[in-house]
Amino acid sequence: MTGRFRRLAETGRSEVRFTVDGQPISALAGDTLMVAMLTAGSALRDSEFGDGRRAGFCLMAACQDCWVWTAAGERLRACSTEISEGLSILTTQPEASWPNVG
Amino acid sequence: MAERRIIVIGAGPAGVRAAEALVAGGVRPLVIDEGRRDGGQIYRRQPDGFKRDYATLYGTEAARAEAVHQAFDRLRPAIDYEPETLVWNISEGAVWTTSAGEARAVPYDALIVCSGATDRLVPIKGWNRAGCYSLGGAQIALKAQACAIGHRVAFLGTGPLLYLVAHQYAKAGADVAAVLDTSPLRGRMAAAAKLAAQPDLLWTGAKLTFDLWRRGIPVRTGVTLTEIHGDDDDGVSGISVATRGGTIRRFDCDAVGMGWHLRPETQIADLARCRFAFDAPTRQWLPETDADGRTSAERIYLAGDGARILGARCAEVTGELAALAALADLGLADKADRRRELTAQKSRYRRFADGLAQAFPWPHDLAARVADETIVCRCESVTAATLRASIVDSGATETNRAKAFSRVGMGRCQGRYCGNAAAEIVAAARGETVEAAGRLRGQAPVKPIGISTARRNS
Numbered sequence: 252m253t254g255r256f257r258r259l260a261e262t263g264r265s266e267v268r269f270t271v272d273g274q275p276i277s278a279l280a281g282d283t284l285m286v287a288m289l290t291a292g293s294a295l296r297d298s299e300f301g302d303g304r305r306a307g308f309c310l311m312a313a314c315q316d317c318w319v320w321t322a323a324g325e326r327l328r329a330c331s332t333e334i335s336e337g338l339s340i341l342t343t344q345p346e347a348s349w350p351n352v353g
Numbered sequence: 354m355a356e357r358r359i360i361v362i363g364a365g366p367a368g369v370r371a372a373e374a375l376v377a378g379g380v381r382p383l384v385i386d387e388g389r390r391d392g393g394q395i396y397r398r399q400p401d402g403f404k405r406d407y408a409t410l411y412g413t414e415a416a417r418a419e420a421v422h423q424a425f426d427r428l429r430p431a432i433d434y435e436p437e438t439l440v441w442n443i444s445e446g447a448v449w450t451t452s453a454g455e456a457r458a459v460p461y462d463a464l465i466v467c468s469g470a471t472d473r474l475v476p477i478k479g480w481n482r483a484g485c486y487s488l489g490g491a492q493i494a495l496k497a498q499a500c501a502i503g504h505r506v507a508f509l510g511t512g513p514l515l516y517l518v519a520h521q522y523a524k525a526g527a528d529v530a531a532v533l534d535t536s537p538l539r540g541r542m543a544a545a546a547k548l549a550a551q552p553d554l555l556w557t558g559a560k561l562t563f564d565l566w567r568r569g570i571p572v573r574t575g576v577t578l579t580e581i582h583g584d585d586d587d588g589v590s591g592i593s594v595a596t597r598g599g600t601i602r603r604f605d606c607d608a609v610g611m612g613w614h615l616r617p618e619t620q621i622a623d624l625a626r627c628r629f630a631f632d633a634p635t636r637q638w639l640p641e642t643d644a645d646g647r648t649s650a651e652r653i654y655l656a657g658d659g660a661r662i663l664g665a666r667c668a669e670v671t672g673e674l675a676a677l678a679a680l681a682d683l684g685l686a687d688k689a690d691r692r693r694e695l696t697a698q699k700s701r702y703r704r705f706a707d708g709l710a711q712a713f714p715w716p717h718d719l720a721a722r723v724a725d726e727t728i729v730c731r732c733e734s735v736t737a738a739t740l741r742a743s744i745v746d747s748g749a750t751e752t753n754r755a756k757a758f759s760r761v762g763m764g765r766c767q768g769r770y771c772g773n774a775a776a777e778i779v780a781a782a783r784g785e786t787v788e789a790a791g792r793l794r795g796q797a798p799v800k801p802i803g804i805s806t807a808r809r810n811s
Contacts, residue, residue, distance in 0.1 A: 316732070
């Protein structure tokens with residue numbers, strides 16, 4: 252899958268470049284981090300509990316399913332963070348890893 | 354007289370109209386909102402640089418959305434406004450906020466809570482897969498970002514939002530696989546008299562349902578839940594439901610938008626120690642308010658869907674009403690005639706909301722019967738079997754104890770998306786009413802905040 256989300260309109264915006272786990276990604280100015288990541292890929296992170304990939308759920312900052320991290324260790328809610336040029340995102344928590352179940 | 358500090362939490366339709374009434378009453382309120390911009394979820398504004406017009410974004414509610422936005426723009430010089438600020442506790446007569454990692458306690462003379470709502474969910478096997486979203490989330494993707502949540506999207510649940518979002522997707526050019534409604538059609542007939550309290554909304558609902566049919570999109574009513582198919586890596590690949598006749602129907606899709614009406618965000622009212630009462634028609638515990646929005650807690654008022662789900666139009670009414678009540682109670686102004694007028698409007702919206710609850714019922718039996726292997730808590734992947742064991746094996750007698758044993762309700766969403774269904778499962782396992790299963794108590798902070806925030810303020 253190239254992208255989970257599909258853009259339906261508003262595609263004339265300027266390009267913004269950032270990286271996810273070191274891979275360069277191109278998005279559009281005004282995208283949320285979630286839209287920027289999910290128009291290029293199919294998920295945001297792994298479930299810590301071993302039941303697969305996660306791609307957010309509520310998009311309104313309530314469920315906390317869309318957590319990703321900056322290289323500096325800051326936790327971001329992808330649904331309510333606007334993308335910015337040069338952002339460097341990690342999909343696994345940098346300083347701690349939980350042993351997955353199963 | 355010293356300046357009275359009235360705080361409004363939330364800048365959706367209720368919060369905006371509350372602030373407007375306070376300014377008209379001679380007060381400079383502080384409006385605290387978690388959003389980047391005003392409008393709330395329902396009238397969420399698209400980011401700068403997006404060009405769609407109001408009619409495209411808000412459909413039949415375009416004029417209302419624009420009026421609320423313009424009202425807020427006009428208010429800006431007359432209010433203090435803190436966007437992107439989370440209220441995470443109410444304690445010692447102060448609102449505790451955090452913004453950009455900085456915490457603050459702001460004392461209040463009166464507090465008007467317009468905290469809005471989130472989707473009400475029933476767990477279905479596979480709903481933890483990537484590609485499952487709440488209906489409200491599916492709508493935000495389109496409204497605020499001009500995106501569909503997938504390349505082929507199925508919609509599941511019940512209520513007006515189910516048909517509205519499916520229709521908005523189809524109209525915007527998305528591929529809609531199916532609309533799957535757990536409510537049978539006959540409920541809609543029985544509720545027609547109450548729904549006639551808002552004839553234009555009833556007509557809009559009928560028109561969009563007809564348009565979905567005209568577009569050839571399968572619409573199934575009275576379905577029961579079976580499974581969302583897919584795998585751990587790629588997420589959703591399809592959905593199966595049982596139709597009224599018992600036949601299993603599968604629809605291929607890579608995304609599912611799901612929701613069964615809304616539930617109020619009541620954590621702030623809970624932390625402010627407002628008394629709650631069980632609401633039998635919607636089978637949930639709600640904060641008690643009088644007709645004006647006063648709670649049992651002193652100087653705390655509730656308005657909008659955060660008090661009771663009465664819809665965006667009524668949120669404007671209850672927002673103004675709560676503000677007028679606060680002004681009257683503080684001895685600042687008393688517009689008794691206007692309050693009577695608003696209370697009458699609220700009654701009509703209440704009748705319509707009662708009709709919706711009857712036409713599109715919360716499928717409590719589906720929630721109670723969810724299969725043992727189904728994940729109830731998406732946050733921590735806890736199954737229905739584990740929740741049931743907390744009752745049957747560990748002897749929990751209500752939802753908070755069951756939460757302590759099973760962790761259902763203890764994850765990062767703090768029970769927002771599992772709490773309603775968990776109460777039904779607990780009630781069924783105990784052989785008691787859902788009222789007796791109780792409600793998950795609100796806990797501060799109401800959303801996760803950084804440990805560094807707490808440290809700076811300890």
